[in-house]
Amino acid sequence: MRESADRLTQAIGYEFHNSGLIDVALTHRSAGSINNERYEFLGDAILGFVIADELFNTFPEANEGELSRLRAGLVKRDSLAEIARGLELGKYLNLGPGELRSGGESRSSILADAVEALIASVYLDSGYNESRQLILRLFNQKLSNLSINSQLKDPKTRLQEYLQAKKMQLPKYSIVTTTGVQHKRTFTVCCYIDELNLETLGTGSSRRNAEQNAAEMLLESIEK
Template sequence: MADLKRLQRKLGYDFRDESLLVQSLTHRSAGSRNNERLEFLGDAILGFEIAENLCRQHPNASEGELSRARAQLVKRETLANVARRLELGEHLILGTGELRSGGQTRDSILSDAVEAIIAAVFMDADIDSARALIRRILSREIARISPEGQPKDSKTRLQEYLQAQGKSLPVYQVVSVEGSAHEQMFVVECQVSDLGVTERGQGASRRKAEQQAAFNVLVKTGVSDS
């Protein structure tokens, strides 16, 4: 594992208990003392800090606009990019199988580590230190985000369209999950009974597959311009 002091300089935080930092970097494939619990806690802290930050910076934005902006800031891809900027991949502690399959570059593992580090700082110090860390490492993304400019995702657009038409809401069902644990491909079916439409979508996560299925329904019904 690379020098932790260098990582702490990038984070702008020096751990009193460095074992917390080590735990935050440890994937479940490497042992029982891993970052899963820290990731759970860090996710909640991150969501709260981003929500408050957006509310303060954008007092005129609607709840829907704030929700879409928050989703953009806390999503896996955004956090993985932050992790790459911090060069977290070279610090991760992974099991042999994950190392061989390139786990140190995988978005899911990188984003989980970012959330775990946030929680580790909270455990090592306090909530203010954790929130300050979030503002530092996501400063670029926070500065660029504009709630008013965030497009609605396909699931939201489909739901709003159906509600406006007085139609029943769509039902999403996982049809299949293929591939190994770290390279899964989800196939999801979106059924809108009132329209007599059923479309499928696929993606690396259930959420992405649902979004694709919803988009395909929008296209099929002529609601989407794409």
Template sequence: MELKYHFRDASLAALALTHRSAGKPNNERMEFLGDALLGAIVAEMLYETHPKATEGEMSRLRAQLVNGQALAVMARELELGERLKLGSGELKSGGFRRDSILADAFEALVAAVYLDGGFEACKDTVRTLFADRVAALPRSSKDAKTRLQEWLQAQGLPLPQYELVGTQGEDHARIFDVNCVVAEPFAMTAAGRGSSRRLAEQDAAELVLGRLLDTQDGR
């Protein structure tokens, strides 16, 4: 993999690859900016490629792509380790191989592209780097009830129960309230709402699934 960007100001790229162990200035401030830019650009990629995904699904997909370990892998593909500027202590202890140092340098490099070439250049660069990874993401076209059912079955657990709690509004604009109840060991209830019973059930299933997956991820 290669960074398809040519810096006008090479000192920005050099700063992005300077770890704090090498003194000041270093890439710590750039890392803060790069992390935020990366979050926004990958968010837009997912917004476009996953038009049916909910906010929670996009958030989980982004966390799969943008985390310390994943960014360290990308930093290695770009061979950033070889170009890092480290203090002598980190150099001796092999800091150029450390995930956190590599991931930070990757984020700082994203900021350097932004500062050097502007948002569109940064977006193009990030999109090129993430294109294959985004394309490889599951494109869940299955509805929430189906995904919840499959997830519970995969854990060997009973199916969820959907209970109609009530309806409100006139006939032409009725609103349905439905609870989705998951048994032990999760023992979870979520309230869904929709303009039909089916949509209210999907809504509740989506909420339960989100919480179950968050629980599983230890979040």
């Protein structure tokens, strides 16, 4: 039996006017037709905007690509799941029998979705300002420790470090096509990882740029 959400509301620093909203936010689709799927959708959008706004103001010199990578690192599933575990969110979830038996309360995807749903429930209860304050509280440590120099490694480096951490083989790059005149060429490069059966194509004005673009697209595929 799941625990009462009272301690959770204390942990997130917000008291609900309508307690039914947090009940929905904590209910997985396996537990019934009234669940948090729609809340996840709304919470994801609110989270993305708040983090984008915070990064825009915190890093005025960063370009669009750099800001996008910073945001992606903050709102990705593993980051949200880490926040959920810090809140011990799993023990408050309402899961169906199958998910309970398979340990759904500790599954990263379920925990990450629940964080997004929780954000939406606060928005529905009190509006944007309260949901923004919740997000800033939840992400306070991550935002405080954020370093643009360490976070914005080039895609090939980040992909290599990710695979090394997973003890997997490094990606392979190969030129697919080269078009254009000698001083204005466009390269298309394939980046592929045998163990994951994944490959992406990247284009650029040099082989290096094409490889970076292919690596970035492959990283996005892994994160999705």
